[in-house]
Amino acid sequence: MSQPVVRAAPEGKPGTGNIELLDDFLRGLLPRQASRGHLVHVEVVPARQARYADPDPPLPHVIQEALRAAGIARLYTHQVEALTHARSGQDVLVVTGTASGKSLAYQLPVLETLLRDPEARALFLFPTKALEQDQLKSLQHLIPWGSGIRAEILDGDTPAHRRAQLKERVPQILISNPDILHLSLLPHHGAWKTFWEGLRWIVLDELHTYKGIFGSHIAHVLRRLHRVTACYGSRPQFVACSATINNPSEFAGALAARTFVRVDDDGSPARGKRFVFVNPTGSPYGEATDLLLHCIQGGLKTIAFAKARKIAELITMWAHQRAPELRDRIRAYRAGYRPEERRAIERGLFHGKLLGVVSTSALELGIDVGGLDACLLVGYPGSIASTWQRGGRVGRAGQEALIILIALPDALDQYFMRHPRDFFARTPEAAVIDPNNRRILSDHLVAAAAELPLGPADAALYGPGLAERIAELGAEHRLMQSADGGEWYARRRNPARDISIRSIGEPFAILDEGGKTIGSVDGFRAVHECHPGAVYLHQGRQFEVTALDLAQRKVRARPVEVDYYTQTTGEKETEILHCQEFRQVKDTVARLGRLKVTERVTGFEKRRIFGQDRIGSYPLDLPPHTFETQGLWFEIPERIRDHVKYSAPGGLHFMGGIHAVEHAMIGLFPLFALCDRGDVGGISYTFHPQVGRPAIFLYDGYPEGIGLAERCYRVLEDLMGHTLRLLQDCPCETGCPSCIHSPKCGSGNKPLDKAAAVLSLRGLLGLLDLAEEVAVAGAAPAALPAGFPRRLGHSNASGASSTQAPRVLVLDLETQRSADEVGGWDNCDRMGLAVAVTADLATGEMRVYIEAEVGALLADLSTAACIIGFNLRRFDFGVLRGYRDLDYAALPALDILEEVQASLGFRLSLGHLAQETLGAPKLADGLQSLAWWKAGQADKVIEYCKSDVELTRRLFEFGRTHGYLLYRDYRGRAVRLPVRFGEKILLSNGRLGYNPSPQGGEQIGRQ
C-alpha cells in the first residue's frame, strides 16, 4: 500500500467525475460483448464515503503539520483506531482495502514514539525491495523537518561501506526485508547492540505475502527476533498490515507468535467500480487486445495484467499492429524495472503521454496506477485478494473505475464465469503456513542456537515438543550440549547462511553456459523443472536446460526463444506413514496424516504455449524422488464404485472418474487457500493396499508440508461441493481444461471420465440414491443370556436353521486361484473356493466346507448372529459372491480389518496383528496355500485355514477382553490400537449381531 499518503483524501462526493464517460462506454461495450456471447456478468460496486476521526490526545504538532503539508487534512477512522490501540501498547493488525492509507497506521505511532524518545528505534520489513523504496519516499514526506529522525534502507543492494556506517549510527527507522533480518541482523546481532536495545516497533507490511514456505520461514525468523530482542532487554510492539484474507488474526498470530488486536473497519473512501466478466469463445489474448484498444479509443486510460511476460509482449505487439497510431501510447511494463523507470511510466500515465500499459502480474506490488480508468485482467489472478489488489488500484481520485476480467479456459476462471456472484459474495482465501514443518523448524533451531544458546526457557516460544526436537538435532550432531547439560549450541558457525527462506531444502544452482549463476530451483522441483530439455522460466525469460547434475546440484541452461513449454510425465505413489486424525465427510471418511510420496519422472512433453498442442514426447532416465509430506485421503466406498461401474449401459470408467475428481478438486482448491494448483499434489487409486479400497490422496507438494493439506481437510465438504458444481456446469461433454484436465498431469490426462467423476462425487456427497441394504432374514434370535459375553448361547451341532440362540461364527477361507490369475483383487468372485472353515465362538467347534458344500456354508452364514473375520467383507464375501449373489452387505459381520482401518486410517495384516498382539506367527501365507492347493495337498490347506480361523478368534477375544490390539508404528514402537469388539456384536436390543456404531458408555466385555 505504497503511496496514498501523498495524495489528498478526496473531499466531497466521490465518484461523480467520470461516471457518464464510463456508462457511455459500457453502453457501447455491453451489447457488443453480449452479441458475441462473451459477456457473463456486470457488477456495480458502489462507492464508499470516507469516515474521519481525530486522535485523542491529538498528534504532536509537528506531525500534524507534516500531514497537512502532504495534503492529508484529516485521518480516516481506521487510522485513528490503529493509533489508539498502538498507543495503548497492543500489537495491531490492520486489515483494510487497497489504497486505504494503511501506512499511516504504523507511521504515526512510530513517529510519535521517535519524537519523544531519540534512543528509540523501529524496524520496517517489506517483502520486496520496490516496496522498501516506496516506503522511504513516503516517510520522507512525513518525517517532521528538523526532527533529526532518519529513515534508511538496508538491503542486499546496500554497499559494504554504507552498511558499516549504518551499524555505526543506526537510523531511527531501519527499512529492510526478512532476508536481511535472517542473514545479517540476527546472526550478527552483537554488532547492532544499540539498535536492539532501543527497538520499540516492528512493522510487517503486506503480511498476506508471508504465506506458504516463505511464511513458514518468516515465522521462525520472527521467533529468532523475539529471542534476540529479549536478550537485549527490549520487547518491541508489532504493527502488521494485510490485504483482506479469510483468517487474518489467526494467521498473524501464527506468524509473529503474538496476539494482535484487529482493525478492519475501513474508513477510507472507495471508488465505485464497474466489474465486468467476459468469457471469450475464441482466444482470450485476442479478446484482451481487442478490449484494450476499445477502452483506449473510448477515452479510458487502461492497464492490462497478463500472467506471463510472453503474453504481455504479444498483446502489446498486436495492439501496435492493429493501431499503429498508438505505437507510442501503449507500452509493455515488465518486472526488473528500477524505481525511477517505474516512476517515469507512472508519470507518463498520469500526464496523459501514455494511454495504455500491458504488464505482467509480477508488478502487483509497488506500482501506483492511480491515474488509470480501466483495468483488464487477462486471466483470473488466482485469488480474490490479488484480483482486488490489481483492480482496486485503478480509478483516478474521485472517479469510478472499470475492471474487466477476461477468463482463460482454466478451472478457477471458469468457475467464476459460471458463478460470478460467488466472486463478490464469498469470503476470501485463507493464508496458511506451517511453522511445524520439521525441516524448516530444525534449520531455524540450529540458527537460533548459533545466535544465543538454546535452553529450557525457549519452550515458551517453541512449544512443548522443543526438547524432543533438540535431542534429535543433538543426535544428528547439529546441536551440541554444554558440559553442564543445561544449554545447547550450534556445532557450525553461522548456520543461517545455509537456509534459503524462500525455498525448502538445498537448492540447485542454475548456471548459464559461461558458468554465471542465473537463478536457483528448489531441490525437489529440479527433476520436474530442470531436467535436460526443459524450458525453464526465470523472471519471464526462457532458458533451455542442457544438463542436470544431481550430485553437484547444478543445472546448465542457455537462453532461448521458443513457443512451447515442457511438462514432465511419469508415475507416483504414496505410502501412509501415520494418520493423525480423521472425520466423517458426507458419505466417506477423510483422514489427515503423514505420507511418503515417490515420484518417477520417465519423460517429458513439449506443448505449444498457445493451444497446448503436443509437439512431441521424449524419454528421460532419472532416479526416483521420494519425500515425506502432509496429506489427506478419502475412501470411495465399494457401493459407490460399483454404482459408477455398472450404472450406465456399458459402464463408466471408475479410474477415469476418480482421477478426474482429483484433478478438478486440486484445480479449485485455490478458492480456499492462497496458493497455486501446482502447490498441491494428488494420486488416485482404484485400490490402495493400505486403505484397502479405492482412495484419492491430496498432499502438500512441498517436503514436510506447508499447511495446505490441513486446510483442504478442514474444508473438504465445501471443496467437493464446489467441484461437483464445476463439473455439472461445464458445458463440455467429456472433459476439458476448464474442468478435469490438469496442466500438471504426469499421465497426460489419461484416463479421465467426466460422467464417472460426477457420479463419484454425488456418491461421496450422499446425493446418490443407492439402494438401502436389505437385511437377510435369519432365525429369530433368542434373548441374550445374562452372562454375555462369557457364554454365547448353547452349542449347536447341526449349524444351519437353528432355533436355539443364534451363533457367532468366525470365518476364513482359501481360494483355488490367485488374484493375479483372475485379473486383480476386484475379481475375487472368480478365485474359486478351495476350503472354508468356521468356528463357533462359544464352543470353539470348527466346521470345514469344501467347494461342493458351499450351500451349507451359505446357510450357516445367513443364520449366524454375527460373522467374524479378517478382510471378510471384501475378500471372503467377494469369493462367495461367485457362487450365490446373496445380499452380503446386509449380513451381520464384524470385519476386524475394517475395524482396524476405521481406527487407524490404514490397514495392517493379520500376520502383523497376530504377532504383535498374541505373539503368535501365522502358519503360512496365501501364496503357500495356493501352491498346496495346486499340488493337491488339500489337507495342508485345511490345516492352514483352521490356524487362521484360530488366530482371528484369538485376536477377537483379545480385543474384546482388553479393548485394544497391538501393532508396531512407523517408528517401530509397540502401540495400542483401541477397538470396541464387545460392544459391536451386542445390539441395542440385547441381541447378538453387528452394531457398527455402538453408543458409548457400555463397558461390555472389558474386565
Ligand SMILES: [Zn+2]
Ligand atoms: Zn469441461
Ligand SMILES: [Zn+2]
Ligand atoms: Zn493426473
